[in-house]
Amino acid sequence: MVSKRYPTSIEVARLAGVSQSAVSRTFTPGASVSARTRDKVLAAADSLGFRPSLIPKIMLTDRSGLVALVVGGLENAFYARVVQILAARLREAGNQVLLVPVDSDYTLDAVAARLAQYRVDAIVSALAVLSRDAAETLSASRIPVVSFNTPVTAARVGSVGSDNALGGWQAAALLHARGIRHPAFVAGPADSPASTERLTGFRDGLRAAGLPEPRVAGSAYTYDGGAEAATQLCTEGAVDGIFCANDLCALGTIDALRRAGRRIPDDVRVIGYDDTPAASWGGYDLTSFDQDVPALVEAALAMIDRMAAEDAGAGERELIPPRLTERGSTRS
Amino acid sequence: MVSKRYPTSIEVARLAGVSQSAVSRTFTPGASVSARTRDKVLAAADSLGFRPSLIPKIMLTDRSGLVALVVGGLENAFYARVVQILAARLREAGNQVLLVPVDSDYTLDAVAARLAQYRVDAIVSALAVLSRDAAETLSASRIPVVSFNTPVTAARVGSVGSDNALGGWQAAALLHARGIRHPAFVAGPADSPASTERLTGFRDGLRAAGLPEPRVAGSAYTYDGGAEAATQLCTEGAVDGIFCANDLCALGTIDALRRAGRRIPDDVRVIGYDDTPAASWGGYDLTSFDQDVPALVEAALAMIDRMAAEDAGAGERELIPPRLTERGSTRS
Numbered sequence: 001m002v003s004k005r006y007p008t009s010i011e012v013a014r015l016a017g018v019s020q021s022a023v024s025r026t027f028t029p030g031a032s033v034s035a036r037t038r039d040k041v042l043a044a045a046d047s048l049g050f051r052p053s054l055i056p057k058i059m060l061t062d063r064s065g066l067v068a069l070v071v072g073g074l075e076n077a078f079y080a081r082v083v084q085i086l087a088a089r090l091r092e093a094g095n096q097v098l099l100v101p102v103d104s105d106y107t108l109d110a111v112a113a114r115l116a117q118y119r120v121d122a123i124v125s126a127l128a129v130l131s132r133d134a135a136e137t138l139s140a141s142r143i144p145v146v147s148f149n150t151p152v153t154a155a156r157v158g159s160v161g162s163d164n165a166l167g168g169w170q171a172a173a174l175l176h177a178r179g180i181r182h183p184a185f186v187a188g189p190a191d192s193p194a195s196t197e198r199l200t201g202f203r204d205g206l207r208a209a210g211l212p213e214p215r216v217a218g219s220a221y222t223y224d225g226g227a228e229a230a231t232q233l234c235t236e237g238a239v240d241g242i243f244c245a246n247d248l249c250a251l252g253t254i255d256a257l258r259r260a261g262r263r264i265p266d267d268v269r270v271i272g273y274d275d276t277p278a279a280s281w282g283g284y285d286l287t288s289f290d291q292d293v294p295a296l297v298e299a300a301l302a303m304i305d306r307m308a309a310e311d312a313g314a315g316e317r318e319l320i321p322p323r324l325t326e327r328g329s330t331r332s
Numbered sequence: 333m334v335s336k337r338y339p340t341s342i343e344v345a346r347l348a349g350v351s352q353s354a355v356s357r358t359f360t361p362g363a364s365v366s367a368r369t370r371d372k373v374l375a376a377a378d379s380l381g382f383r384p385s386l387i388p389k390i391m392l393t394d395r396s397g398l399v400a401l402v403v404g405g406l407e408n409a410f411y412a413r414v415v416q417i418l419a420a421r422l423r424e425a426g427n428q429v430l431l432v433p434v435d436s437d438y439t440l441d442a443v444a445a446r447l448a449q450y451r452v453d454a455i456v457s458a459l460a461v462l463s464r465d466a467a468e469t470l471s472a473s474r475i476p477v478v479s480f481n482t483p484v485t486a487a488r489v490g491s492v493g494s495d496n497a498l499g500g501w502q503a504a505a506l507l508h509a510r511g512i513r514h515p516a517f518v519a520g521p522a523d524s525p526a527s528t529e530r531l532t533g534f535r536d537g538l539r540a541a542g543l544p545e546p547r548v549a550g551s552a553y554t555y556d557g558g559a560e561a562a563t564q565l566c567t568e569g570a571v572d573g574i575f576c577a578n579d580l581c582a583l584g585t586i587d588a589l590r591r592a593g594r595r596i597p598d599d600v601r602v603i604g605y606d607d608t609p610a611a612s613w614g615g616y617d618l619t620s621f622d623q624d625v626p627a628l629v630e631a632a633l634a635m636i637d638r639m640a641a642e643d644a645g646a647g648e649r650e651l652i653p654p655r656l657t658e659r660g661s662t663r664s
Contacts, residue, residue, distance in 0.1 A: 006448065006451060006474060007474060049448075049472040049473050049474050051448035051449050051473065052449065053449060053451055054449040054450055055387060055390050055396075055450075055451060058387050064387075066430075069431070073416075074406065074412040074413070074415060074416045075409065075412065075413065075416070075609060077407065077409070077412075080406040080407065080409075080412045081406070081407065083406060083415075083431070083433075084405070084406045084407070084433055087431050087432075087433040088433050091432070091433065096430055096432075096446070096450065097430065097431040097432075097433075098398075098428055098429065098430060098431070099401070099415070099419050099429040099430070099431040100419075100423070100428075100429075101415075101416055101419040101420050101423065101429075114428070116338065116381075116383035117383050117384065117385060117386040118386055118387075118428065119338060119385055119386075119387060140381040142338060142339060142381050223609065223613060251613060251615070252613075254614075254615070255613060255614030255615060256614075258614065259614065277407060277555065278610060281555060281583060281584075281587060281615075282586075282587030282588075282590065282591065283583070283586070283587060283613070283615030283616055284615055
């Protein structure tokens with residue numbers, strides 16, 4: 001893809017009838033230039049659509065004002081919200097967002113190399129999973145990296161995330177309060193730390209409430225994955241309370257339960273995680289945990305600033321407490 | 333936000349015990365360098381995490397490999413999908429995506445100036461609405477611009493979009509075939525060309541089928557907007573078939589109809605636009621039009637290439653036929 005060349009300062013100088021140095025001084029904050037020359041330059045620049053380039057400054061300073069945002073599936077409304085809020089906050093701070101969609105971890109290596117070539121100031125990874133290898137690759141580039149919901153420990157790689165274990169515990173407490181006796185968990189991918197932590201907290205909370213171990217099914221953060229897992233749980237035994245690893249799974253779970261003739265919440269109570277817009281829609285009315293995306297984003301930006309200020313911040317991790325919103329899917 | 337400096341070619345040269353010029357030649361395709369020197373340089377670069385900068389090349393060529401993507405609300409799954417597919421295609425072509433979230437048209441002017449400073453190669457605007465003023469601002473920057481679903485006519489500003497009028501006509505034909513007699517339209521924002529075109533096609537189709545003028549309510553592409561519009565339509569008169577300007581409106585419409593005691597499709601048939609994932613969920617089972625995002629993206633990229641190759645391509649517009657998927661919300 002090739003664009004027309006941008007208007008140059010030479011063209012501006014020619015049109016304004018001034019020297020190229022006068023154009024340069026007009027666009028350098030604090031530089032000396034007469035009001036008359038300045039007006040001529042600005043008029044010429046305006047008519048040509050001239051904008052001074054940031055590129056020489058980037059070359060001199062190695063500061064690009066670019067922050068890379070690595071994402072895996074925007075079809076998950078949670079990640080769409082992370083991108084939206086993070087990009088808006090970075091723009092407020094005068095930075096620009098380089099969006100890097102990747103299919104999986106395995107493509108991250110090549111991407112990191114390319115980002116380094118653009119001299120990005122930081123990388124935020126909103127991948128559901130970040131392997132240790134990928135974290136090492138990012139760490140080697142000397143760019144501060146913050147990962148969402150994946151506890152990684154490499155130099156200059158930190159992480160922020162929802163307090164998933166706390167959420168799991170609270171899900172157990174709520175289902176216990178609603179009188180359920182046959183708990184189950186619909187899981188995300190086996191290698192997702194968030195899913196594992198939610199299950200751990202759920203197990204601990206059930207145990208503390210004197211309830212049995214949850215049965216577990218599922219292995220994807222998707223609508224279809226949730227539907228399949230719920231069908232399996234219904235077929236293989238009794239179930240009256242299901243905590244799902246995320247909202248997308250929970251929506252599939254609810255639809256599969258309804259197809260199997262189960263009423264919600266009367267026969268089965270369902271809880272999700274992420275509090276996506278669909279959770280509040282009448283078709284689902286899903287109890288869910290809000291990860292507090294604005295708080296996650298602020299924590300990530302503050303962590304990047306700390307890592308940039310120190311020589312090599314190591315594996316910091318910050319947890320944000322989730323906020324439970326109860327809706328019709330668990331009410332008595 | 334300030335990052336650690338990137339490793340420099342001077343550091344690599346020192347560690348490898350070679351000249352800086354040897355480092356430069358190692359990273360210049362086709363340049364002459366001995367195998368032994370090359371190996372020393374690569375080993376040193378690897379251990380330091382050195383990546384050659386693209387910045388000098390951008391300065392020399394005014395080609396950054398950056399394409400700006402301007403988006404308004406990723407909470408609409410349609411736009412999330414556009415971003416996902418477009419970013420993946422651009423990455424395949426060796427470009428990077430600069431993501432520019434804007435709240436509305438009015439913030440676009442300031443954004444365009446900033447993008448020009450980064451020497452972006454092209455701008456794709458996936459805003460629902462693009463005003464004539466904003467289009468002129470973009471046009472003045474000499475950067476090729478493609479807008480989604482907004483027919484704008486300025487130099488170097490083209491547009492691709494779904495054939496909304498055709499979709500509207502097909503919606504009318506389907507509702508006619510299902511025997512409806514009291515049609516209505518749930519609109520998007522008054523200044524959205526896509527919503528207006530869908531209504532125009534719907535009106536023409538209804539007229540051709542001998543059905544009455546549709547009643548119209550609503551003014552937002554949102555779930556709540558759709559719910560309010562549907563409530564108004566139910567209160568003010570008879571309605572048995574509703575075409576909604578997008579899926580989000582249609583989901584709100586369905587839930588409001590159900591709260592009002594109307595059965596879908598028995599009492600009221602509902603059609604959306606965008607064919608978002610939620611349309612296929614059991615809670616809604618919504619008939620909808622797929623805009624064919626991959627085809628829209630290919631058309632946009634081809635248009636950018638044409639505009640870049642010519643001196644000032646003017647106001648090209650390309651329409652992609654929508655694909656209707658019928659589901660439970662309109663079946664007999």
